Amino acid sequence: MKTDAAKNIVVIGLGMTGLSVVNHLVRKDDGATVKVIDTRANPPGAEQLPKNVALHAGGWNMDWLLSADQIVASPGIALATPELKKAAAKGIEIVGDIELFARDVKAPVIGITGSNGKSTVTSLVGEMAKAAGINVGVGGNIGFAALDMLASEHELYVLELSSFQLETTSSLNLEAAVFLNLSEDHMDRYEGMDDYRDAKLRIFDQTKLSVWNQDDLQTKNTQTKGGNVPAISFGFTSGEYTLTEKDGAEWLTAKGELVMAVSDIALVGRHNVANCLAAMALADATGVNREAQRQAMREYRGLPHRCQQVIEHNGVLWVNDSKATNPASTEAALDGLQLAGRLHLLVGGDGKGADFSSLKPILDKLNVTLYCYGRDGHAFTNLVASPVVIETMQEAMDIAASTATSGDMVLLSPACASFDQFTNFMVRGDTFAAYAQEIAQRSAEESVTE
Known part of the structure; x- marks a missing residue:
């Protein structure tokens, strides 16, 4: 059924996306x-609905x-x-917000999907x-819902696209699209990894250029629809x-x-080097000049909270990766990390019953002091020879x-959730950032008095 003929439209789910629709x-x-x-009794955003839009809540x-x-x-x-x-x-058309966006957008669009890193690349x-x-x-x-951005006249749109969004999208014409990587996720929604991968591969269905990861062959499109799409x-x-x-x-x-030395990248972590390579490919596809790429x-x-550089003081770099709420996220932050000096790594919190042994091979390669704090800090103590065990993150700092x-x-x-000592990972990260600034300020004042 064509969208133009739709005169009775039902939106399922409120919140930011539903309101944007x-x-x-x-x-x-x-x-x-x-x-x-x-289906929620008190859906978020209900009070913001226009008066002429009826709401059925609670089922x-x-x-x-x-x-x-x-x-x-x-x-x-x-x-x-x-x-x-x-x-x-019954043959009723079911679409998502990205499909509505695709039908009305006038400017070029870049699309980014993947299990990890898509927010950073976007x-x-x-x-x-x-x-x-x-x-x-x-x-x-x-950030912004795609449809909300249509209210402004942008020259280019850059969209992070989840597998969920891609399921209900069929006519999104992209200047370039990237599938960054694939790892197990959302298995409660998909029948298996092949099903999950197929959902993400939909990003390549109508793109002028597909970008894939040589280090993750699952991201390569081998089932292009409508002929061969140029790929890099x-x-x-x-x-x-x-x-x-x-x-x-x-x-x-x-x-x-x-283009530039890896050491000049502001982002921290080996995974972010790969993210920079992917970003350059997308930027080149849409005519963003090289110097602008270097500057960015x-x-x-x-x-915030994703390997975010907070401050550098007296040659010591303080980095907030509070979003690392599981071992896999911490592994990504540590993989290939190269430092002139020593790594002071703060781990701990609410471990959610996770097994942290996968961190040991990576830690063995690093010149590291491990600070183990919080309710499940003890679960990390067997990963290094001489861990520092304390009660709070601030004590570790x-x-x-x-x-x-x-x-x-x-x-x-931390490789853990924050709930034992903080409201959420954002509060934990903000606390880390603020206290790092306080430590630097205190150190500067002490240097002056001396």
Whole structure:
């Protein structure tokens, strides 16, 4: 059923995405009746609904659902939900917010998906475009809802796209699309890894250029629809965007061109080197000049709580990776980490029953002091020879500050949830950042008095 013919539209799920859909449909003012169903008794955003948009909360309204011309489902609602399957069986079109965006967007769009790193790459490409003077909209699965951004006239859109969003998207024409990596996730929604991978591969269905990861062959598109789509790749040792050694140092390379030394990247962690390679490929595909790319990579320090550089004081770098709430996230932060000095690693919190033994092989390769704090800090003590066991994160920071010297890094990458001592990982990260600033200020004042 064509969108233009839809006169009775039902939006499933409120929150930021649902509200963006409602507001978009109301702005279009094409005579359609818009209703909202949310199974929560008190859905977020209900008070912001326009008066002429009816809401059914606390359960399903099958009469509304099965009499709709079009259903717009929020990403968190699986197409396998029995109620949606009944609607699909009647031939009712089911789409998501990204599909509505695709049908109305006028400017070029870049798409980013993957199990990890997509928020960083999306933001970094946005920063590259801004540095080039491009009026860019950055959002999708992060930040701004895609449909909200249509209210402004951007010259370029950069969208983070989850597998959930891609399931209900069929006409998103992209200038370039990247599938960064694949690891097990959302197995409660998918029948297996192949099913999950297929959902992410939909990003390549209608793109002018597909970008994949040489170090994760699962990201390569082998089932392109509608003919062959030009493809390029990135990777540490191969691909059009790769690493090259020059004078004993690693350099980012784009199609044989030396771009900048890896040591000049502001982002921390080996995984972020790969993210920079992917971002360059996308930026090149949309005409973002090389100097703007360099500027962004030199200056962009990452999203809050994701390997975010907080401060460098007396040659010691303080890094907030509070978003690392499981061992795999901490492994990514540590993988390939190269320091002139010592790593002071803060771990602990609510371990959620996780097995932390996978961290040991990585820690064995590092010059590291391990600070184990919080309720489950003891679970890390067998990973290194001489762990420092304390009660709180702030105590660990004080000890690290008293021993760290120029060339060292103090890294909060807890591998645990925060709930034993903090409201959430954001509060934990903000506390780390504020206290690091306080430590630096205190140190500076002591230097003056001396």
